[in-house]
Each structure stands twice: as C-alpha cells, then as structure tokens.
Amino acid sequence: MPSPSSALLEIRGLRVRFGAQDVLRGVDLDVAPGEIVGVIGETGSGKTTLARSVVGLVKPSAGAIRYEATDLVALGDGRRRRAFRRSGAIQLVFQDPLRSLDPGVRISQTVTEGLAVRGRLSARERRMEAERALALVGLGPELLERIPGDISGGQRQRVAVARALVTRPRLILLDEPVSALDASNRGALLRTLGELRDELGAALVIISHDLASMAGVVDRVVVLYEGAVVEHGPIERVFAAPEHEYTRLLLAAAPAAALAAVA
Template sequence: MTAPPLVQGEALTRAFPRRGGLFGGGAPVVALRGVDITIARGEAVGVVGESGCGKSTLGRVLLHLLPPTSGRVLFEGEDLAEQPGDKLRALRRRMQMVFQDPYGSLDPRRTVGAQIADGILIHGLAQGAEAEEQVAALLRQVGLDPEHAQRLPHEFSGGQRQRIAVARALATRPDFIVADEPVSALDVSIQAQVVNLLADLRAQLGLALLFISHDLHVVRHLCDRVVVMYLGRVMEEGPAEAFFRAPMHPYSRALLAATPSLRHRGPVVEPIAGEVPSIASPPSGCVFRTRCPMAQPACAEAVPPLEPLPGMAGRMIACRRAAELV
C-alpha cells in the first residue's frame, strides 16, 4: 500500500476580504483558486510564477498560518482544520517556515540564541543547559559559530541572518519546511551558499521542502518537482528535469524564454505580451488567455482542469490545447 503524501492540499481556495480604503467593500480578492498539491516525505517542490500569482499564500495555507477559505490541508492524511488545539500545536512543531526577509523575521531586541531556542522551549524538547547545547549545535549545523548566540540580529550580514532563520526553523526538528523566497534579498554569492545549505540539510535530515522562488536557476538546482502558478491557479506541474528540458504550457515556455540561459530547445518563444491582469478580476476561463499566443475564443468559456499529459509520467497541464503542445 502506498504511503500518503506528507503534505497534501486539496482544492485550496483562499479569499481576502476588502476592508475600507479606495477599493473597500467590493468582492473578496481570491489569491488561490482550487489548487491541488502534494509533497512527499523528503521531496523538494519548487513553486514558480510572477509576483502576485499566489505562491506565498499557498505556502502559508499549507502551514495553516492562513486557513483555506475552502478545500483542505492534510498532514500525513490528517485534516489540519479538524485537529484540536493540542494536536495542532504538536503538528506545528513538524512544520516550519523560512521567510523572505531574514532581518524582518527576527526580533531586533533579542539575541539570536534566544530566538532559536524559542521553539525548543515552547515544544518542551529541552530545557536549561541542554537547550543551550542544542542551539550551539544548530548554529554549527548552519555554518555559524556557537558564540554568535549572544549577538543581536543587526550584528550579522544578510546571509548570516538567513542562516540563523534556517537554524530557527530546524530547532523543532521539523519534517516539512516552507522556504518563501529565502535568497531573493541576498547577494548572488551568498544566495549560492544558502541554497547549498538547504540542499545539504535536506539530504542529511530527509526534510520535505516547498521552495517558493522566482529564480528558475535556483529551482532547477534544488527541486525535484516544479509547480507553475498564474493568478492563483496551477498551469503546469512535473518533474524538474523534464520541465526544464521541455516545458509544455505556453506560460511555462515564456517564463523559461525570459531566462536566456534556461531557454528550452524548440521554437523561439516571444516574451509574454501585456500586463498581468488584476487578481481581483481575473479573466474568465483560462486566466492566462489574455496573454497567451495560442488563445482561442473557446479559452474564455471554461477553466481548463489540470490533467495528466498522455505518455509523460508526472507531467500535468491546464490547457484546452494540451494535445497540440506534446
């Protein structure tokens, strides 16, 4: 019998109400629209797409930091929304997040050692000297000196702060980590160090990782599988190697074409035309149709389901003209 995925999102929708301001009082803004996603134990899944496509919202919903408006999140087959407080608290120990801004996610008034120790103490994993020893071990694990535990966040570089954020996420011994653009604010050389650190830790600890990024190079290096999002919907999903070798969806092809060193073999793809529509009022039918070079009038009629591509293991695409893309 096949084991269930470690994390599974089913038909996830997340809407945000409009309150006050110039546009207040209207219909809710829907950031996720029926997203299905699975993450196996030890697997790294990259989520890519333009800004505002719902990547960060998806990560927060999977961690139950934001409850879904509809749909459900399962952790080892258990619906997070149905768990009592004590059970959900225990599950939260096994799910952690590394935020995009390593400085904004740390308390500037507390030592980094104290912040790394928070999860250890809150979940009763150790106390006193034993907790201090675990903090020291975590700092070594991410390539920092244990003596750094007594310093404040402003005393570190951006790369060091992100390593501290990783150490804090690891403190509760999680099985699943959401890394939300964890290297976008760092210099290129520091980005490589942090990405390699995540890859090493994943291999050593068997972590499942949801890696949210707009940097396709990093996703190709780190991830086993790629999920492409646009205006709250999944456009394409598949194994990373196959995806980067031959993207299928017109949007995926345009994304890779915008990164010259990742351009796939095949016909030349022109850059995506036009602006991203407002997520508050997306196009009918296929949300990408207003910018798609292959769009037909029928594309406006119904939302194309995310379906497997025949003969292509693990490849899925949401496009009415999928048969023409193979």
C-alpha cells in the same frame, strides 16, 4: 497532480479568498518525505498565501491540507495548534529575515524559541540544540550572542533557517529564502538546503519567483499563476519541455547557466 501514496503533505482543491479576491483557486500539491519541491510564480500569484495556509496562518475557504493523512483544515485552530505547531513538525521560514527576526533579541533566544515553547529541555540542552542547528546551516556558535543587526544578510537568512531546524521538522516551507541574497550567498544557501534534505531527511518546499535559481536544487517544480497551478513536474522535464505559455516565459528570462545546470 500525481499522488504519491506515501505523501507527507497532500493539498487538494485549496481555495483562499481575501474579500472579493480569489487568491488561491483550487490548488493541488503533493510533497513526499525527503522531497524538495519548488513553488514558482510571479509576485501576487499566491505563493506566500499557500505557505501560510499550511502552517495555519491563513484560513482556507475550501479544500484539504493533509499532513500524514490528517486534514489540518478540518482540525480547527486549537486542535491544529496542539497537534502540529507545538511539535514543530512543520516549519515556515518567513520571507525577509530582517523583519522576521526580532532586532533586539539575541540569536540564541531567537533560535531556541521553538524549543522553549515545548518546555522539556534544560537551558543547557536548548543551547546545544541551537549550536547544532547553526552548525547545520554552516554558522559557528559565536553568533549566538549577537543580535540580527550585527550579522550579515546571508547570515540572517541562515539564522532564520536554523530557527526552523531546531525542532527537527519533517517539513520546512521556505518563502523566498534567497531572493535578498547576492549571487554567491544565494548559491551557497541553496546548496546548504540540499544538504539538509540529505542529513535530516526533511522535505522542503522552496518558494521563489525565480525558476532559474531552482535549477540543480529541487526535484520537482509547481508553477503557480494567478492562484492556480498551471504546470508541475520534474525540474528536468519542465526545463526541457515546458507545457504552459507562462512557464515558457519564465524560462525565456532564465540565464543560460541555469538551463545548463539541469541539462
């Protein structure tokens, strides 16, 4: 993959093995500041494992994950946690917000969690940051007093994104952010993500099994197949002239409207 000299995230030769299974088999990925990259692949291709490796929830067996030129793999767990997790510079929005949001905990507490760990802000300041994060994803402050069971699926997904935004990250990985949403919520959330890049300058990595839903949203796509990158490039090029058979299959299943969106 071409290496922008100013890459925010630079993954090289990433390998992850679970037992006897090679789940990632030498993945390369670059993300520039403010860029939106789609990671596309069918179920089991290793997309979630890739995202979890970046935030330190999975230990790679080989390779490098460089964030602003610091290799997170080489740092080791403790130093990595101190350097990155507490700063909130890299955030992962988990798949399935119904499970990742604690059902008995108010939205206000969930959204401010990342700030509480850092401990520098007063309760009032944390509340203001939570309201700001909710506003960025198009939600009003009245939601802060509710629990996840009392809001809609679309709102839950937005709350999960707001929770990630509250630490003002420079890199946000989103694991299947729209797969559980209906078509109108899906389009609305994807548009919101595009606006976030513009407003915050954050780089986004959007993981999806659905290449069509990435049309008009991402700058580049990386196609993952059985733990390896089989194709990458600007979304217009991949849609117009897919190089790999697997990408062609994904496109054959895409609705015409999605293809028109990048034409």
